[in-house]
Amino acid sequence: MDFSYSQKVKELQGKLTAFMEANVYPNERIYEQQLNEQESRWSDVPPIMEELKQKAKAEGIWNLFLPESEFGAGLTNQEYAPLCEIMGRSLIGPEVFNCSAPDTGNMEVIVRYGTDRQKEQWLRPLLAGEIRSCFSMTEPAVASADATNIEARIERDGDEYVINGRKWWSSGAGDPRCKIAIVMGKTDLSANRHEQQSMILVPLDSPGVKIERMLPVFGYDHAPHGHGEITYENVRVPAENILWGVGKGFAIAQGRLGPGRIHHCMRLIGAAERALEELCKRVQSRTAFGKPLARQGVIGEWIADSRIEIEQARLLTLKAAYMMDTVGNKEAKAEIAMIKVVAPSMALRVLDRAIQALGAAGVSNDFTLAAQWANARTLRLADGPDEVHRAQVAKLELKKYQ
Numbered sequence: 001m002d003f004s005y006s007q008k009v010k011e012l013q014g015k016l017t018a019f020m021e022a023n024v025y026p027n028e029r030i031y032e033q034q035l036n037e038q039e040s041r042w043s044d045v046p047p048i049m050e051e052l053k054q055k056a057k058a059e060g061i062w063n064l065f066l067p068e069s070e071f072g073a074g075l076t077n078q079e080y081a082p083l084c085e086i087m088g089r090s091l092i093g094p095e096v097f098n099c100s101a102p103d104t105g106n107m108e109v110i111v112r113y114g115t116d117r118q119k120e121q122w123l124r125p126l127l128a129g130e131i132r133s134c135f136s137m138t139e140p141a142v143a144s145a146d147a148t149n150i151e152a153r154i155e156r157d158g159d160e161y162v163i164n165g166r167k168w169w170s171s172g173a174g175d176p177r178c179k180i181a182i183v184m185g186k187t188d189l190s191a192n193r194h195e196q197q198s199m200i201l202v203p204l205d206s207p208g209v210k211i212e213r214m215l216p217v218f219g220y221d222h223a224p225h226g227h228g229e230i231t232y233e234n235v236r237v238p239a240e241n242i243l244w245g246v247g248k249g250f251a252i253a254q255g256r257l258g259p260g261r262i263h264h265c266m267r268l269i270g271a272a273e274r275a276l277e278e279l280c281k282r283v284q285s286r287t288a289f290g291k292p293l294a295r296q297g298v299i300g301e302w303i304a305d306s307r308i309e310i311e312q313a314r315l316l317t318l319k320a321a322y323m324m325d326t327v328g329n330k331e332a333k334a335e336i337a338m339i340k341v342v343a344p345s346m347a348l349r350v351l352d353r354a355i356q357a358l359g360a361a362g363v364s365n366d367f368t369l370a371a372q373w374a375n376a377r378t379l380r381l382a383d384g385p386d387e388v389h390r391a392q393v394a395k396l397e398l399k400k401y402q
């Protein structure tokens, strides 16, 4: 394993860092301001976002996540990791480069499992950043950590499928640009447990799709993106909207969640790096009880522990990315599960130390620490709770000694 960065990656790191400093960090507050100036925080996307997207596109730092060079930048997962990390330093960063969740995962699904027609209709505008998408798997009525529990139905009727179900936490559904949902539901209750589910493309303007409410995260609404509770009531879509094939929903979920999960981990490392940077700057600029905060015993320990934990998480992320590139997402499942447990908890610890070191400022909106903490906390649940990933790691470990 060689974890050194290639020349190409170093150049992109330089470009991204410069872009973040010149364009993204200075506009974080403007983004929020523009959101608040609208009729409602959900009515539109702050204009600054589209401006920044156009700039990033013009500079060629766009769609870096897709390993398939036909559609994306052709970077391996290992090459993308240090770049995604830089974008993750800001909560508005990933979207600027068209590299945000859930679109990256959804685009990967359409690239891998979509037909030419589906690619033309949905992938092309997603890659261009013209529309956005959501992923509707989780349901309020069942423990959705176990995807075989999903109850929504996708039933064939002539040339169409009819969809009925209630979903929640469909991230991105609030965005006025969100035009398409990938919905998971059951097509055949008599098939074996992992072949009952299918995934289907559902245009959000189809009759019968209703966004019931948007769910906040610790009080953050995440507008205009948000997390929707959606009912699908007798929604009819053409039969050709099925992805890959009937009964392939579970298999797609496994494939989709691999890249999506590691992208979250990469971003969390960036969030932790920025938190540590803010912590270090602050404690050297303030004095309490006769000496700089930086020289108060425990703070040095926080700094050291944060650096150690970030480096550990980064190395495991790179190992998981390397495995995905060399043996495939399926074979890399242990590493993906491990890093999905490690990265959110690491980021939460680093962010918490930074919040503590900043004093009351740390919990305010003057810094991004509090919002990043709330986001990182959700990632111990979203894309599979820690316990499910631990169970997976334990199962694979035990298998070695059967």
Ligand SMILES: Cc1cc2nc3c(=O)[nH]c(=O)nc-3n(C[C@H](O)[C@H](O)[C@H](O)COP(=O)(O)OP(=O)(O)OC[C@H]3O[C@@H](n4cnc5c(N)ncnc54)[C@H](O)[C@@H]3O)c2cc1C
Pocket: 102, 134, 135, 136, 137, 138, 139, 142, 143, 144, 145, 146, 168, 169, 170, 171, 172, 217, 227, 378, 381, 382, 383, 384, 385, 387, 388, 391
């Ligand atoms: C901010 C946010 C965004 C999200 N975005 C999306 C999205 O875009 N699309 C989507 O479909 N879903 C999304 N989700 C939902 C997320 O994927 C689910 O919440 C998650 O899979 C867990 O399902 P559940 O909430 O039904 O919890 P449950 O399945 O009810 O599980 C509850 C708890 O039980 C425990 N548990 C479960 N299984 C085991 C086990 N095997 N061993 C030990 N303990 C276990 C865990 O502690 C778990 O947290 C999002 C969630 C959040 C918070």
